[in-house]
């Protein structure tokens with residue numbers, strides 16, 4: 001499973017990139033607002049810090065304007081992935097852009113039928129929003145499972161990018177459901193490594209090692 005980080009905070013991204021565990025980045029207009037940065041400047045810095053796909057989202061509502069914005073964003077770097085909304089215009093733009101060889105991420109997916117349409121439009125990634133479905137008492141993970149089944153039934157190559165991830169359990173469940181990628185907020189990504197028994201065990205090993213009086217190097 002690939003891990004993307006869901007943020008436009010360049011400092012967080014650089015720190016996480018150093019771990020070697022980061023396969024890409026997703027941003028959206030809300031995350032750009034939160035960063036306080038100019039979209040093109042910050043995307044350029046992110047693309048420089050991470051070699052994998054970096055999603056930058058268009059904000060036009062009509063297909064030809066989305067295509068123009070997508071192409072402008074793609075000029076920033078080779079690893080830009082054009083993020084498009086799951087509307088008929090977004091799908092039309094997706095088909096046109098992917099036919100020309102651009103990478104695309106179709107976002108705001110809340111149903112299996114929407115995901116089927118995105119795959120038919122040639123999307124590189126489909127982003128089902130787990131947390132926002134859970135917020136409405138609808139099982140977000142069931143959507144990932146349904147999309148996995150549908151894509152496998154027809155051999156669609158579109159990658160399932162589990163988005164709106166809120167907890168470490170979401171990551172595990174998305175992996176079990178066969179999501180290809182999870183885009184994870186920095187705090188949740190860092191929390192994946194934590195376990196109280198790891199801390200306790202390490203503390204005991206270190207205390208015993210101290211008593212041996214030895215050194216490895």
Ligand code: G3P
Nearest residue numbers: 006028131132163164165
């Ligand atoms: O990148 C979009 C998505 O991950 C948003 O998550 O928490 O705002 O629903 P959230």
